[in-house]
Amino acid sequence: MQRSVYQQVIAVVVVVALAVFAFLRVRAGFAANSITLDWSIFSKPSQLTQGTYLTTILIGMLLTIRLALIGIVFAMLLGTLVGVSRLSHNPVVNRVAAAYVEFFRNTPLLVQIFFWNFGVINVLPAPIKNWLFNHSPEQWAVIAALSVYTSSYIAETIRAGILSVPKGQTEAAKSLGLNGSQVLSLVTLPQAFRAVLPPLGSQFLNLTKNSSLASQIGVAELFYYGTQVQSYTFRGFESITAITVAYLVLSLTITFLLNLLSRRLALPGR
Secondary structure, eight states, rough: OOHHHHHHHHHHHHHHHHHHHHHHHHHHHHHHHTOOOOOOGSSBOOOSSSEEEEEEEHHHHHHHHHHHHHHHHHHHHHHHHHHHHTOOHHHHHHHHHHHHHHHHHHHHHHHHHIIIIIIGGGOOHHHHHHHHHHHHHHHHHHHHHHHHHHHHHHHHHHHHHHHHOOOHHHHHHTOOOOOOOIIIIIIHHHHHHHHHHHHHHHHHHHHHHGGGGGGGGTTOOOOHHHHHHHHHOHHHHHHHHHHHHHHHHHHHHHHHHHHHHHHOOOOOOO
16 A cells, blocks of 8 residues: 555656656747747637637537537437448448448548538539528538548447447347337337447547538638637747647537446436
8 A cells, every 4th residue: 555655656756757847948948949938829809700719719619519519419310320221230221321431431521521522512412502502601611521421430349339238138128029229219229328338438539629621621620720820820839839728628628528428327326
């Protein structure tokens, strides 16, 4: 017990020492290159939006949250459907689902964003295309790409969760007179979701961070506005730090909410 305490103290001392060393080196580097930090830029009037540059960052952050939330909902729906289809006894359904997973997992997300924005939207039926052009088509292209790309990973997670449910559960449900869809929706999927909640959370975090690629087609989300602030103020370190802190806040918030949900869904005695 005493040895364990000593090890923890030593670990804390080492971490603090490394942090202090890194801080001193960074400060020395700034001084050597005559770099001064000016955090007051975020209180100055913004040339990009109404309010200050801090307001600009927050506006971009709100759009990032919107893209992430809609993308998570669609990714979960698609991922669950494809994951269940991967276990279908119908060979056509099974192989189509497998092809979906392999195709979208093995092509870069940025390429998929370009594909949806410059390709798919232009060949959609006229009513849908007109609606999209009146409702930020670039944002919907990003949402589609994020949803499809992330759903290919979620599908494999859901498939693993279903396979982890003991066969005795499904056999008992069938013996009570439940049909296949009832067994899936009332017995298998609830247990599978509980089992795979941590890896699902990782995919939600990835989707949120991957939304920064939306800036490549001009969507004014967090990363886009952060880099624009850098261009207008010539304050690269401060701007990138603001972007980093904003993404960190989003990630920690998602992690906190998922931990709360995990505790709520935890089985008694575990």
